[in-house]
Amino acid sequence: YTFEFHTATALPVYMQQTSQPAATVAAVKTTGNTWQTFKKPGTMQGKTQKPKAPPKPQQLHYCDVCKISCAGPQTYREHLEGQKHKKKEAAAKAGPTPSRHGASLRCELCDVTCTGADAYAAHIRGAKHQKVVKLHQKLGKPIPSTDPVVVGGTTKTSTTTAGATVGAKTTTSGAAATTGTLTAADGKKDDLKDDLLDLKEKDVEPVGQEYIEEIKNEEGKVISFNCKLCECRFNDPNAKEMHMKGRRHRLQYKKKVNPELVVEVKPSLRQRKVQEEKLRRQQPGLHQLREEMWRRREEERLLEEEERWYWEERRRYEEECEYLDWCRRYPRGPPGPPPMMPPGMPRPPFMPGMPPMMPMRRPDSSDDRHVLAKHAEIYPKEEELGAIQKIVSNTEKALKMVSDYLAEVDAPKEQQVKPKAKKEKEDDSKGEDDKKDGEKKEDGPPRMLKGVMRVGILAKGLLLRGDTNVQLVVLCGDKPTRTLLDRVADNLPKQLAVVAMEDKYDIQRVVEEAALVVQNIGEQRISVNVTLTSPIMREQLLHDGDSQVIAAKDPPDVLDKQKCLDALAALRHAKWFQARANGLQSCVMVIRILRDLCQRVPTWGPLNSWAMELMCEKVIASAGQHLSPGDALRRVFEALASGLLLPGSPGLLDPCEKDPIDAASPLSAQEREDITASAQHALRLIAFRQIHKVLGMDPIPPPKFQRGGRFTRKRRRDNSTGEGNDSEGGDGKKDKKEDGEDSKMDMDKETK
């Protein structure tokens, strides 16, 4: 029956050689005969099995289809009539359904299909599997090997039963099975190759461990994990491993951290169809289809990106506004049992034990209030954000149209030049992954302009009030040349006119910057710097072995190399920022405050923004705890005061460069010295409650609680008597609380 079972559904069964406990092997061997009967009672025999089952005094009601035991005859009968059982029964009759992914691993014992080796391993370790094993042991039933059964997609081959393979297990290895598959599945070789790729995907190196945060409980025991890249949470350490190898995670990693990461492609339904079609027809017309498809995808991506940015910005703004508002309204925490968060800001559901995005835990100190007030002062107004958003999105749309236009103009000419077609075909089998930046695998003539990205303060959300200069980067298929810049600059005004009819824009080319500048004509002038660059500029740098050969082939009017490289670096910085700084509590706020400081105080001017951002992130993240805005700012000054920038310190290793480079290397020794001295003074000012001097603002008087209500009267009386006690030795600023802190303490008590 087992045999037919598999052949009928046309499923090849392969055993993969893995290490196996000897005991299990022995069990399987001795019960070799019953193996068949075990598999056999597929459907209706559940009941007949029952009398046979109890060799022990305790009667067991075992359902062989569902692999469960029931507590008594009553429940057993109920189970048999139940939906679940019926479903399983039907499924068993029909035979295992081919899984969506084409290839998968099956646990024979539990009749569970897993998508990969890790999932399979997790299943084997899992409680459910163990329960079934125990039950089977109890029943004296045979336990099949824990080796997985590879279930192929639709290939017809002669199958072997699991039992048979176990017998021959020493001779079959994973590799042997693979080759066997390949020879057997002659007709659908490609499909199978795909399937195996799918399986192999699970053997990939886990990536991005550093983004998986361990969430500890009060005792410091790790209770769960939070993947900052995918924003998901899980409790099982095994799940963590699997997650890091998973496709979704890898895609996020590729998107947010390392664009060079190769992610195996799981062909989507459409792609599969396309591929099938290709196999069927092998016609040149296909490539047009793919061109079309890519274009559509690119469009979708741009659209999605824009939307994402917009919502991101909105969310950030609203969150902060709400927070500030909340602080203003309830300077000592809201009355009554204080909600940990301002109303209307739902706590992220996936982190119950963690503080929310904004520091809500502790009522803010005087430092926090100053930092928040300063931040509100420097944060751009909504009109400003809107104006910038408008010109940026118009420019992006126009650039997209320029790209279309150029592709159209170049198309016929390019089609003749296709010497690489063969090589590309090879790549195809691996799947057409990431059209976005893996352009080499692209079939059709490469577009000149591949895409436009936001970088700098725009991408990082560091815009301050009065900022009118933002950066875009256009990725080109080939090294950008003066000619290309001219073509873009010539066409852009027309496209801009299409995109935004009512607005007037002024476009200037700045050849020495490898850029053009789009400026709006109006009262509030905003300029968008569009730099042309290409990943090829850096690839050449990375494999410097044959750089001379390639350099020789450079077009004569290639744009300034350093500017192009800077633009690529800016792109990496933006990605880094989104992955590392954005999620870190207080970090972005502190970076904005420091950006303002660098603009305001000449001593701090030389500190470049990338070094400053990197430093803030490292310093705040290394605290190992969540910091309120005031504490985070103080910690940054502490780090500088302790000589972070001075000679002899480890330096700020740039994570976005291949070679070890100090991000602060442009600073001269004197500048480092001066910034350190300034930070040292600032730190003491903060410690002695003069943070307003550091921030360049007026001191904020401690909150007074006219509106607060219920403590107000008594509070004052208390203070008038308690004031004398205030002289307590140098116990620090917090000890000598202003009015607010007493009542906060009361609030705290109330919540308990």
Add this chain to the structure above:
Amino acid sequence: MVMTRGRGRGMRGGMMRPMGPGPHFGPKMKQFVPRLPFDMVLCESAFPRVKPAPDESAFTQALLKRNADLSPTPAEQAAVLNLVTKIQAVMDNLIVDPGNFDACVSSQIEEVRQVGSYKKGTMMTGHNVADIVVILKTLPTKEAVEALGKKVCDDLRSQEPQEVLVLTMLPNDRGFEISNSEATVRVLVTTIHQNLRKLDPELHLDQKILQSHLAAIRHSRWFEENAHHSTIKVLIRLLRDLRGRFEGFEPLSPWMLDLLAHYAILNNPSRQALPINSAFRRCLQLLAAGLFLPGSAGISDPCEGGNIRVHTAMTLEQQDLVCLTAQTLLRVLSHGGYKQILGLEGNSSIASEMSVWDGVVVSALEKAYEKPPERPPQDDDTDNMDADDDPMETTDN
């Protein structure tokens, strides 16, 4: 409600102190959680080195040489050991056979303990003074203390008649000092805990002093158990020397220096003692980062209950001064001025005046602390934020 508010007021009156950086503060202690300042050693992993660390062997050699210069000579050690042994013997006799002593001065010795730098092995040359704490069972009246001094001195003289002329005994408000030509032993008198409450300032030694003598015993015991590592002793000697030469470090007490040295050497992720050059620099880095500033968790006193942060014994003005001195010296050190810092060259003006190192101008820092205006003098450690409260207080009442 009343209860909770009452509590709040209590905190205001200075009960904040016990809220140190306890390692496991629960949610109940959320109110004021002092934070440790940035410490490069503790977050080294976040700052991978761009370049290999500079060679510091010359600096290390200078530190070791300075330590050798500061350590007492064998002759000094022998002299102080000699005197301590004799006095200890006399005291032990008085414990075993109090009758005689009791008869003349009516006070009894509970215990005699060696404390301080002599006990810890951190003595410095030219300062040949050992400390001994004597715990009396009886109340330490000034007369009794003086009588005890006389008695000890007499016993010593009778043991070694040839030293009669050189041996001196000087009573003071801590106890008395016995000196010969080469060494001095300070005998610090205190009494058992139960007696501390019965003291009368008119008759007895000052209570604060007596308590500090009891604390000295705890300190030396803690030191013996936790800080016997020789690098710590070397670092303590170097820090004491620094304190002696730079006025800004004056407010740091020997106990603070002991704890700072111990912290700098052993409080690191590997729990292995740091080499002396790193530890010395780390001391300056920690002080510069505000370890001993308001709002910092600082170092909590291991010998006192309730997490008292040691630096709170300094006034705010002193905390500012210590911090700014360390900040300036740290910058001098990082520009290569270790010889001046160790006192091998130059003078202490580097801490307070501008200096030039290899073309880099290192300027001294100014005080940040401001005395709050219109406040009675005893409130010098409150600040102007509180002063802002005043109008409200006065107008509303």
